Amino acid sequence: MDSLTFLTWDWQGHKIQYTVQGTGKPLVLIHGFGAAIGHWRQNIPVLSAAGYQVFALDLLGFGGSDKPAIDYSLDLWASLLRDFWQGQIQQPTVFIGNSIGALLSLMLMTETPEIAAGGVLINAAGGLNHRPQELNLPLRIVMGAFTRLVSSPFIGGFLFNRIRQPARIRATLHQVYGNATAVTDELVDLIYQPACDPGAQQVFASILSAPPGPAPGELLPHLQRPLLVLWGDADPWTPIAGASIYQRAQAQGQSIRVVSIPGAGHCPHDEDPAQVNALILEWLQDTKLWDSLPSQDR
Helix, strand or coil: CCCCCCEEEEECCEEEEEEEECCCEEEEEECCCCCCHHHHCCCHHHHHHCCEEEEEECCCCCCCCCCCCCCCCHHHHHHHHHHHHHHHCCCCEEEEEECHHHHHHHHHHHHCHHHEEEEEEECCCCCCCCCHHHCCHHHHHHHHHHHHHHHCCCCHHHHHHHHCCHHHHHHHHHHHCCCHHHCCHHHHHHHHHHHCCCCHHHHHHHHHCCCCCCCHHHHHHHCCCCEEEEEECCCCCCCHHHHHHHHHHHHCCCCEEEEEECCCCCCHHHHCHHHHHHHHHHHHHHHCCCCCCCHHHC
């Protein structure tokens, strides 16, 4: 974290925190739910040292960015990312995301392909939230009740304070990280500190009740750029079976490479950064993304 310099950018009157390191072709790193720029602390220096200009930002509502009381959605963040690209980059970019950050990367690549040179999805989420048909009726009722309680002005603060406690964060990370040694005090703190900011509870409640957004299967038919899909095979949140739609698209001729990371959980870039960094750099070198772009998009 000490090697990162934090900058701010104004988006629609809100402060967005970001960092940029290195020179060369641009990469944008997009974190997952509850995370922040620091989740890429073991990736940014390596990728930038390899000759790329690496950007990472805290999505609105997370990290060091503002946490206004608004309705959060994947479309909101996709709009933020497009405006960030327009304001800071303005050349075809490789979008690299984890979890919901990966789904956002796929949205950017398929909905605005002219801004993308390619993408890397790391344990991609299937949506911001579960779709109703994905939950059985009892669980649907429980989730609805929990969302109402967290949103409550009377009990919401108490519940959220319990959820964000460092011990609970650590326990959750141990559930979803295949590599337990990667669950460090630094990692717990980079999730805990932003959760103490004013507005964090309202952000959490808004996201719980937000629409799930587009499903990857709806987006993949529109993919025009090469894609690298990395998947920790021990992930209990987005199990390795979720990679099958990308494997089918690859078999149908789309430019997709799918790689399993043995023993890693939901965040392989933080659990096994050496392997993930090497896979990304190898893929970037093999695909020669920017050379293969249509002339009008270069």
